[in-house]
Amino acid sequence: MSEETVTVSDSADTEINAAIQKKIGWGFWLAISWVIFITLLAILAPYLNLKDPRGYFIDIDGNGRPPYSPSFEHWFGTDKDARDIFSRSLHGARISLIVGFSAISFGFIVGGSLGIIAGYFRGWLDKVISFTFIILLSFPSLVLAIMLTALLNRSLFTISMILGILSIAPVGRLARASTLQFSDREFVLAARQIGASDSRIILRELLPNVVIPMSALALLGMAVAIVAEGGLAFLGLSVSQGITWGSLIQIGSDSATTLENAPWIAFFPILLLFLTVLSLNFAGDRLRSHLDVKESSL
């Protein structure tokens, strides 16, 4: 005697649902490894035996006039001022990654808190906060970032904050939606019943649960922040005097002749940027589908 009626699906090309996977996949770990790897390289950059990122390695007799193509001496080649690209790329990773990380952290802390508060307390507080989110989302993000960089100084801190502000709305909205969803669940009602205070409920019951679906967003958000910083740097609006991937790319592509004859100047930083963003996107995406499935099987 069977327990369930077997219904046979007649429809032709039903997609076999590959999302029902037990593991998160080796791709996820590969992506995470790259991120960790590049972060380590970035952190250790000053201590590794790299050439001075701001040094000029002109060697007319040996190599002729710069830019020098990639060689044993300069793994990624040099730009037309004979600065070593490999070293600059790794140093550039520092700012790009720091900004990415700080921005999303800021966004999470501020946006997350606002979202949870809005979702938990509702009422006029929710209306005000949600409206703020909407205002923030009324600009294409790059435009808002540009406007703010125009007005404020261009330190590492400020740029991180600006990009952080950009992520408040998306993070906040997700936090709010998650909170709304969980607020109706039994364990919150149970906590309320025994007289737990609001802050206790938020911290003990809601926060841990809301954080889980948001973790995927953290990875994706970091990727977005890195790209945004790259864009700003490319336009010349990022950290002043800073070496970041975006600025390196700009240097390599500013003039058509440079781009044509010495593409490596722009291409190597592009490669690093691309791999990092790809890894973060992939890991975030995998994490999200993995969590979604677990959530739905509850």
Add this chain to the structure above:
Amino acid sequence: MNDSESSSPTPLLEVSDLKTYFRTERGTVKAVDGVSFSLQRGQSLGIVGESGSGKTVLSRSIMGLLGRNNLIREGSIKFNGQELMGLSVKEMRSIWGQEMSMIFQDPMTSLNPVMKIGRQIAEPLMLHLGMNKSEARLTAEKLLTDVRIPEPQRRLNQYPHELSGGMRQRVMIAIALACGPTLLFADEPTTALDVTVQAEILHLINEQRVDRNMSLILVTHNIGVVAGNTDVIAVMYGGKIVEKAPTKTLFSSYKMPYTEALMRSIPKLRQASHTRLATIPGRPPDMVNPPLGCNFAPRCAYARPKCLVEEPELTVTENPEHVYACFYPVGSPEYHERKLELSQRVDSLSTGGQN
């Protein structure tokens, strides 16, 4: 209703040992597990079974409409002498709509909601018969008249949701008949309709069948539907045909206990009102791991140990048209024995009191 037979011309459709399995994560579902029958031109066959018996899969498998992914299909299907098994989709496409067509269960979802009726009917006409737009339109109008839809010109320009359920089903019939197929599949054609409309539709299908000398395969879970509309009935259970007989014969002398149960479940006029409808207890078998022995045995009131272990083969009765698969069929000594036991039990329950 003619009980035509064997020594005559080549059957229009000859199905031999058709198997249709689906590969799923749970295992391989044996939806159709060795079905054979043949059908003459102009003859109509009813396939009756519960949901899960494999009847819908059978009709779609014969037509070849199932998606190729994770599908195992074996056996032989000869249509007009041509072997269909193994033909590519492209080759099948010249048969679909033109030689073989199908009427689906739910006309609301089977018609394109955003396309006008006229266009949906004209499509196969233009595609298979090479008509141009105006010819197709005229023919479509005529078809609508054939299926008894009033004001056909107006209807051509309407959308499916503007018609009633019965009319939509008639449109479906019109579409299926458009290119003059020799074989029509009707997959639960009346299930989604009001009772009053059901009879009309069945009548219409039959009428068309006779007019066009078309063969019909009518698939349904409702044995009442096939009673007046088919020449032959095949009862399906667990992916196999468990009994097959000319309609009159089946109703008068069915052999399989499952068939008996089906017959019992039809409400009858002469029953007192509020008589409880007999249902068949239990659920259809798991087609991934079908039971050892007879598929129906776990639910059969007359089952004996042998039924659970050995699978009965199709046996012929005195009437070569009538076959069934059962060790202890209706009318056998074991059957009567069990029946006696059961009625005694019922008596003791109703008189005895509690428990």
Add this chain to the structure above:
Amino acid sequence: MKFWMQRVAMAILLLLSVSALTFGAMNVLGDPLFNILGPLAGDVNNPKSAALIEEVKVKYDLDKPLPVRYVKWLGDFATGDMGVQFSTDGQPPVSGLIKERIPRTISLLVMAQLLAVMISIPWAAITAARAGKRSDKISTMNSFFLLAMPNFALAILLKYIFSLKLGWFPLTYKAIDPFFQQMRQMFLAAVTIALPAAAVYQRLLRTDLITTLQQDFILMARAKGLSRSRVIFRHAIRPSMFSFITVVGLNTGGLIGGSIVVETVFRIPGIGSSLVESVLREDFPVVLAIVMLIALAFVIINVLVDVLYSIIDPRVRR
């Protein structure tokens, strides 16, 4: 009716808030005096510059309180007066600059959106038809890669391959060239914006198509003997377009951001590149005007899409 009015009221409120914030930010965080006069602005002790400062203050109402200035500015803006460009000689009106540059950005965006739609529909149809098969998986992977590439990097790559190495497209944009030439010059820029957008559209349409293809009427269409492509294009696409249209509309705003970078890389003198230039030059009236226009466009488009949505889907109407 009530629904629409609600929506429009909301939009107006939004615009006011956005403009107030922008204006406030510009004037509080920035220093307009500095923009106009440069270092002189700080030189209060020198009587000559002090007089100049006073003159400027009166001329540009810098001595009045912020809210007053805001209202005045808002009024001016609504009538088309966007102030003057502080950093350009002669201080020509900002509106002139905008008028000159807007057509180019609009052409770029229209071209990009058209390309994106034209690419995504067949792409979605093909991958939906082959869902789960190898070509579909490869396509998904490619989309993923495409979306991971920042738009400025993509712009550079395209420029390198198609302008420099293959020479198919010219490098510079000349506003005086005939229409066709201009289109050719803008083509790569449009493609840079269009490709990631197409990937997004395709993904959505593919999902909707796959869902539609599971429907009964599709099986019926197949049973009529229609070919694969006929089934998809004649029967499946129309019912699946609903979300597609919404996304395309909503994404128009997103394309604007893309145009900023792309105009810079391909040296197209449009609104986007103007924004960047004026930020670098700290020419605030221009920045303010452009940001406001973009926000305005953004909000209006969103409202239009909402309205369109409610027209198409009767369930949404109140």
